Amino acid sequence: MSDDTGEGEATGTVHLVGSGPGDPELLTVKAKRLLETADVVLHDKLPGPEIIGMIPEAKREDVGKRAGGEWTPQEYTNRRLVELAREGKDVVRLKGGDPTVFGRGGEELVHLARHGVPVEIVPGITSAVAGPAAAGIPVTHRDHASSVSFVTGHEDPTKAESAVDWAALAATGGTIVVLMGVGKLPDYTAALREAGMDPETPVALIERATWPGQQVATGTLDSIVSARDAAGIEPPAITVIGDVAATRADVLEFLVGA
Amino acid sequence: MSDDTGEGEATGTVHLVGSGPGDPELLTVKAKRLLETADVVLHDKLPGPEIIGMIPEAKREDVGKRAGGEWTPQEYTNRRLVELAREGKDVVRLKGGDPTVFGRGGEELVHLARHGVPVEIVPGITSAVAGPAAAGIPVTHRDHASSVSFVTGHEDPTKAESAVDWAALAATGGTIVVLMGVGKLPDYTAALREAGMDPETPVALIERATWPGQQVATGTLDSIVSARDAAGIEPPAITVIGDVAATRADVLEFLVGA
Numbered sequence: 001m002s003d004d005t006g007e008g009e010a011t012g013t014v015h016l017v018g019s020g021p022g023d024p025e026l027l028t029v030k031a032k033r034l035l036e037t038a039d040v041v042l043h044d045k046l047p048g049p050e051i052i053g054m055i056p057e058a059k060r061e062d063v064g065k066r067a068g069g070e071w072t073p074q075e076y077t078n079r080r081l082v083e084l085a086r087e088g089k090d091v092v093r094l095k096g097g098d099p100t101v102f103g104r105g106g107e108e109l110v111h112l113a114r115h116g117v118p119v120e121i122v123p124g125i126t127s128a129v130a131g132p133a134a135a136g137i138p139v140t141h142r143d144h145a146s147s148v149s150f151v152t153g154h155e156d157p158t159k160a161e162s163a164v165d166w167a168a169l170a171a172t173g174g175t176i177v178v179l180m181g182v183g184k185l186p187d188y189t190a191a192l193r194e195a196g197m198d199p200e201t202p203v204a205l206i207e208r209a210t211w212p213g214q215q216v217a218t219g220t221l222d223s224i225v226s227a228r229d230a231a232g233i234e235p236p237a238i239t240v241i242g243d244v245a246a247t248r249a250d251v252l253e254f255l256v257g258a
Numbered sequence: 259m260s261d262d263t264g265e266g267e268a269t270g271t272v273h274l275v276g277s278g279p280g281d282p283e284l285l286t287v288k289a290k291r292l293l294e295t296a297d298v299v300l301h302d303k304l305p306g307p308e309i310i311g312m313i314p315e316a317k318r319e320d321v322g323k324r325a326g327g328e329w330t331p332q333e334y335t336n337r338r339l340v341e342l343a344r345e346g347k348d349v350v351r352l353k354g355g356d357p358t359v360f361g362r363g364g365e366e367l368v369h370l371a372r373h374g375v376p377v378e379i380v381p382g383i384t385s386a387v388a389g390p391a392a393a394g395i396p397v398t399h400r401d402h403a404s405s406v407s408f409v410t411g412h413e414d415p416t417k418a419e420s421a422v423d424w425a426a427l428a429a430t431g432g433t434i435v436v437l438m439g440v441g442k443l444p445d446y447t448a449a450l451r452e453a454g455m456d457p458e459t460p461v462a463l464i465e466r467a468t469w470p471g472q473q474v475a476t477g478t479l480d481s482i483v484s485a486r487d488a489a490g491i492e493p494p495a496i497t498v499i500g501d502v503a504a505t506r507a508d509v510l511e512f513l514v515g516a
Contacts, residue, residue, distance in 0.1 A: 013514055025288035026381065028278070032287055098387050099396075101406070106396030106505060113509035120514035121396075123284065123388040129356050130381040138357075138364030138379075140408075146421040148359070149407040149430065150398075163404040168429035172407065173421070247364060251371035256271055256378035 012039070012085040014112050016105045018098040018124015021131060022048035023210035030122050031094075038092040040084055042077065046096025046236070048211050055094075074104060078111045085117040096236075098126040102152045102179055126150075128177045131209035131238030135216045136248040136255045139175050144243040147174030153181025153188060153239070164188075167195035175242035182207075182235045186225050192241065193221055202245035207237040218248060270297070270347040272339050272370050274363045276356040276382015279389060280306035281468035288380050289352075296350040298342055300335065304354025304494070306469050313352075332362060336369045343375040354494075356384040360410045360437055384408075386435045389467035389496030393474045394506040394513045397433050402501040405432030411439025411446060411497070422446075425453035433500035440465075440493045444483050450499065451479055460503035465495040476506060 015034050020026035027035075035041060041055050044064025052060070063072045063080070077093075084091045099105030099121060112119040128150045132139050139148040149172060151164050169176050170192050178188065182205070193199050199222040207215040219227035221241065273292050278284035285293075293299060299313050302322030310318070321330045321338070335351075342349045357363030357379060370377040386408045390397050397406040407430060409422050427434050428450050436446065440463070451457055457480040465473040477485035479499065 020286070021381075023288075025291070026286050028284050028286055028383065029290055030281075030283035033283070098383070098391075100391050100398065101387060101396075102398050104400060106399045106502065109394070109396060110505065110508055113512040116512060118512050118514050119509070121391040121394070123279075123383050123391045125286065125356070125381045125383055126387060129359060129384060133356075133358050133379040133381045136367070136379070138359075138367060140358065140360050140410075141364045142362060147407055147409040147427065149405055149432070151405040151432075152398075163431070165430055168426055168431070169405065171426035171429065172423055173426070174407070174409075244364065247368060251367055251377070254371040254374060254376050256376050 010088055011117055012087070012089040012091055013118040013120060014081050014085050014091045014093055015120045015122055016093050016095065016099040016108060017122040019047035019051050019094055019096055020125040021097060021127045021134070021210040022050065022208070024050050024054060026125055026130065026210060027051065028122065028124065031124060034092050034122065035094070037090065039089040041092045041094055042080065043094040044096070047094055048096070050211070074107065078108060081108065081112060082115045082117055085112070095124070096127070098124045101126045101128060101150065127209055127238055128179055131206040132177065132204070132240045134209045134214060134257070135204055135206045136251045137204055137240055137244055138247060139177060139240070139244060141244050145175045147172050148177060149174060150177050150179065153178045153184045166191035170195040170197045175240065175244050178239040178241070180236060181239045182228070182233060182237045185228055185239065189221050189224060197221060201241060202243060204240045204245040204248060205233050205237050206240070207233045209238060216248070218245065268346055269375055270343040270345070270349055271376040271378060272343050272349045272351055273378045273380050274351050274353065274357040274366060275380040276384070277305035277309050277352055277354055278383040279355060279385045279392070279468040280308065280466070282308050282312060284383055284388065284468060285309065286380065286382065289382060292350050292380065293352070295348065297347040299350045299352055300338065301352040302354070305352055306354070308469070332365065336366060339366065339370060340373045340375055343370070353382070354385070356382045359384045359386060359408065385467055385496055386437055389464040390435065390462070390498045392467045392472060392515070393462055393464045394509045395462055395498055395502055396505060397435060397498070397502060399502050403433045405430050406435060407432060408435050408437065411436045411442045424449035428453040428455040433498065433502050436497040436499070438494060439497045440486070440491060440495045443486055443497065447479050447482060455479060459499060460501060462498045462503040462506060463491050463495050464498070465491045467496060474506070476503065
């Protein structure tokens with residue numbers, strides 16, 4: 001299945017690997033092994049400084065922000081992954097959190113399979129779960145959250161209008177977790193209030209969850225924008241909206257590592 | 259913070275640890291370390307046979323199904339965790355997937371903090387993400403899933419009526435992942451069709467994701483019940499509903515480990 005897609009030598013495998021939220025101990029055993037054995041690791045900044053620092057410089061390729069503040073186009077990353085695999089390399093594409101949760105891992109997966117490159121998904125702990133947990137917040141609770149929804153606050157800018165139906169999310173009655181939602185916090189908290197969500201609904205913002213310098217701000221749907229500004233919360237951060245966000249206050253005194 | 263809550267000796271810590279979906283290599287580095295160093299590990303059956311088999315028998319306590327088919331009451335588990343911590347033990351409460359995603363970990367967290375027991379959450383990879391990934395399905399996609407919602411098909415039986423608003427979930431337009439939803443598959447697929455979801459929406463069922471004997475069935479909102487029966491899918495399984503479920507067919511030929 002490989003010789004006819006490459007240059008005569010066996011095609012290498014691309015492992016789409018999730019790094020988890022940033023704490024190196026929250027890497028999976030498999031991710032750690034693959035980082036050690038891979039020939040090359042393509043990464044951006046989201047895995048965080050500690051995990052990126054574990055990868056020998058000689059095998060790192062940064063496909064994140066480039067000099068001048070521009071992003072490497074997804075097309076370049078897709079092409080580079082195929083090229084390296086066709087050279088017979090064992091390639092890790094390392095992504096923050098989980099590769100299939102808002103990571104464009106799905107696009108890379110389909111691109112690689114279409115080009116005949118063997119591809120493996122190695123899931124990681126999504127920050128959408130680990131961020132709240134690091135702040136003492138379970139995303140579901142038997143009594144007051146029968147569902148949890150993840151959305152991104154940072155939508156594809158080429159889309160004409162918001163693809164996220166905030167009113168439908170509010171109507172689920174479950175917890176809402178927003179990834180990359182610091183900048184647009186005023187917009188979607190307003191949308192949720194307009195959809196009829198109680199303005200006293202608890203909200204928490206967790207910046208750099210599990211990284212050195214983790215910071216948490218709490219408030220309500222009404223007050224969280226002020227709380228964000230007072231605490232100086234900056235990206236990357238996770239927003240948790242729902243009754244479960246109030247759990248933090250109940251457990252903080254005895255929470256280890258928070 | 260400990261002497262006044264116990265019997266004069268230092269209170270031990272309880273680590274609420276997620277085991278991930280079942281593959282021992284998808285344990286986090288931290289979970290593996292804690293399983294090795296803990297004095298005692300309370301677990302049920304959900305972490306799966308391979309991971310439970312890694313724990314020395316002398317330190318295992320099974321708080322899952324008991325002889326006769328009854329479940330250990332949650333109150334017993336809560337009480338036992340406090341008791342062991344007050345004996346000064348370093349305790350792991352091992353849960354399948356992530357401890358805060360439908361695992362009742364939130365309840366244990368609050369119970370422990372209320373009783374003055376130091377408690378740490380160690381996130382694991384939720385099967386809601388890893389199950390679909392193991393079948394070649396990313397739960398989000400930039401072009402056709404701007405959100406993903408997790409619900410349980412196995413609701414608290416003491417609730418008078420379904421707390422899950424299937425119509426609202428359908429209205430989000432995002433991927434829906436149902437945990438423990440084999441038995442009630444006919445009910446909620448019907449509810450989603452009644453809510454106006456396209457009967458041709460792709461659906462996949464993944465049984466024992468990442469365990470030996472993983473099995474996948476695919477179909478549509480209309481056909482998945484027959485597909486479940488034809489394949490003989492049994493619990494535990496994950497249901498993925500949404501356009502992303504069709505990705506499996508596109509990538510299966512080159513998917514490693516599926």
